Amino acid sequence: MSWQLQLLNAQLRLFTRPRIGRTRTPEEAQKSVELSSKLAIAPPYLRILERAGGLYWICCGSCRPDRVVLYFHGGGFISGSPLTHSAMLGALSCDTGVEVCALRYPLTQEAPFPAQIEAAMSAWERLRHLGYKPKDIVLGGDSAGGGLALCLLSQLCQRGEAPSGVFTFSPWTDLALTGESLTENAQQDPILPPERIHELAEIVLDGADPCDPRASALYAAFPDCPPVWIAWSETEILRDDGARMAARLRDEGADVQTEVHSSAPHVWPLFQGWVPEGTETLKHAAQFVQESFADNSR
DSSP, X not given: OOHHHHHHHHHIIIIIHHHHHHOOSHHHHHHHHXXXXXXXXOOTTEEEEEETTTEEEEEESOOEEEEEEEEEOOSTTTSOOTTTXXXXXXXXXXXXXXXXXXXXXOOTTTSXXXXXXXXXXXXXXXXXXXXXXXXXXXXXXXXXXXXXXXXXXXHHHHTTOOOSEEEEESOOOOTTOOOTHHHHTTTTOSSOOHHHHHHHHHHHHTXXXXXXXXXXXXXXXXXXXXXXXXXXXXXXXXXXXXXXXXXXXXXXXXOEEEEXXXXXXXXXXXXXXXXXXXXXXXXXXXXXXXXXXXXXXX
């Protein structure tokens, strides 16, 4: 572990985790995430263009026009936006040579479930309308957005319209909260207080079935699934969400690559530019994106 990561974990444990534990409303969570995102290191010449349908096109450097990453931000469905993730996504665009299309899907306080998966499907349809074929698109996401990307993948697989691939960082895939890591890593996770996640799931679902495959990708079907890449940390409370998702996809015949860090915080690529582990994992995801497109161009 780098000294930068050791320092980051200490700061998160000392300041961020207690702040999350004290957060009272979704609106307060959103303000906190927006403030924290100002510390992210964006690459030079980052370009962000908002277009119709809540789509933010994020580009850095020279990008090929015939490929795109459709990305869904994290934040527990109550916080975050394409702008809070723009520094990381700009670095991803730079590393892949591909434009990132990030969706501003409705947060739970703006529209209840299943508005989020409906917005994700609408974003896919928008890209198809713009002329992108399924093989021209890779899906991506982190945390809640990673789960959303996988829920969308399930629907697309069942339609026979799968993308070239999917990558996720620390995905939240089980809103039924059955993973053992929720208790096993209750003290180890440097950023997420486990006592709040049950409350969060109740807010997000608003009475809906937590095993609904539109909410929890762990319970979805993935026929003829494309390659999937999943990263998670051994110390985070959502460890089992990533690990069990990888196992389920493999059971359905998917080619699944995983990257497991021993002690990184939840969605550590957001700290690219600050900690080498974040930069390295983001580059590995970028390599997966490039390989997914290359495999489908032959």
